[in-house]
Amino acid sequence: xNYCGGKIGGGGSDQRGNGGGGPCGxxxxxRRKCIKGCIFAPYFDSDQGTVHFAAVHxxxxxxxxxxxxxxxxxxKRLDAVVTLCYEALARARDPVYGCVAxxxxxQQQGVLQFNYLSFTNQVLMRNFGNNG
Amino acid sequence: xNYCGGKIGGGGSDQRGNGGGGPCGxxxxxRRKCIKGCIFAPYFDSDQGTVHFAAVHxxxxxxxxxxxxxxxxxxKRLDAVVTLCYEALARARDPVYGCVAxxxxxQQQGVLQFNYLSFTNQVLMRNFGNNG
Numbered sequence: 501x502n503y504c505g506g507k508i509g510g511g512g513s514d515q516r517g518n519g520g521g522g523p524c525g526x527x528x529x530x531r532r533k534c535i536k537g538c539i540f541a542p543y544f545d546s547d548q549g550t551v552h553f554a555a556v557h558x559x560x561x562x563x564x565x566x567x568x569x570x571x572x573x574x575x576k577r578l579d580a581v582v583t584l585c586y587e588a589l590a591r592a593r594d595p596v597y598g599c600v601a602x603x604x605x606x607q608q609q610g611v612l613q614f615n616y617l618s619f620t621n622q623v624l625m626r627n628f629g630n631n632g
Numbered sequence: 633x634n635y636c637g638g639k640i641g642g643g644g645s646d647q648r649g650n651g652g653g654g655p656c657g658x659x660x661x662x663r664r665k666c667i668k669g670c671i672f673a674p675y676f677d678s679d680q681g682t683v684h685f686a687a688v689h690x691x692x693x694x695x696x697x698x699x700x701x702x703x704x705x706x707x708k709r710l711d712a713v714v715t716l717c718y719e720a721l722a723r724a725r726d727p728v729y730g731c732v733a734x735x736x737x738x739q740q741q742g743v744l745q746f747n748y749l750s751f752t753n754q755v756l757m758r759n760f761g762n763n764g
Contacts, residue, residue, distance in 0.1 A: 559692065560691065560692055560693070560696065561696050564691060564692065568691075568727060571727060572727055572728055579728050580727065580729075583728070584730075587731070587732065596708045596712045597715050598715055598716075598719065599731065600715040603731065606742060609742060610741060613742065617748060617752070620752040623756060624752060624755060624756070
């Protein structure tokens with residue numbers, strides 16, 4: 501599940517978004533200079549990364565996203581960015597339920613599967629329960 | 633799933649959080665005057681609502697949460713607040729994965745259930761497949 505069209509660069513944070521050239525996707529969106537050590541640069545490239553950062557910015561805000569990443573160890577930041585993008589894009593598609601709609605759907609699917617499993621278990625037990 | 637200890641007041645937005653008395657949980661947290669028509673008042677009471685609004689504020693920011701609610705029809709805002717609280721509290725507990733951890737867990741559980749279902753179906757088909 502990679503919803504960020506960015507750099508899969510791991511935990512490094514001392515690189516800029518566009519190979520040390522132009523700004524990263526976040527700084528491009530924010531129209532600011534992309535400094536060395538930019539917290540967003542390893543994860544948002546200047547192409548699709550800009551689109552995904554726009555969603556993160558709209559839902560969480562650049563400042564909150566930055567603070568969140570700063571509190572997380574560098575090697576876990578890519579995962580955090582992917583989940584932030586996932587939540588932000590889900591909220592953009594469904595402003596009321598966001599990604600919680602996926603949780604509801606999965607829970608409902610789980611209940612259906614559980615009911616069907618209970619039924620098949622009853623059939624199996626009725627027919628093979630006395631074989632042991 | 634109600635993660636907001638607030639007013640289950642439906643869609644009204646012309647009430648204050650504490651029965652028209654003190655500030656709602658959001659305004660109490662933000663230390664501001666709770667005006668008539670406060671967007672947060674119907675959903676965050678001045679007790680548990682303050683705690684939940686603190687999480688929403690930390691993750692989404694008061695301004696982003698307010699903008700999001702303003703774009704949603706009044707009768708859907710309670711659902712939106714509940715899902716925002718759910719996401720915010722999940723992110724507070726797990727800064728890297730937030731509520732996406734629940735999606736992973738449910739997906740994994742679904743795969744296990746599906747595999748078990750496939751197995752029981754095979755057993756059933758092997759034993760009863762020719763009965764019809």
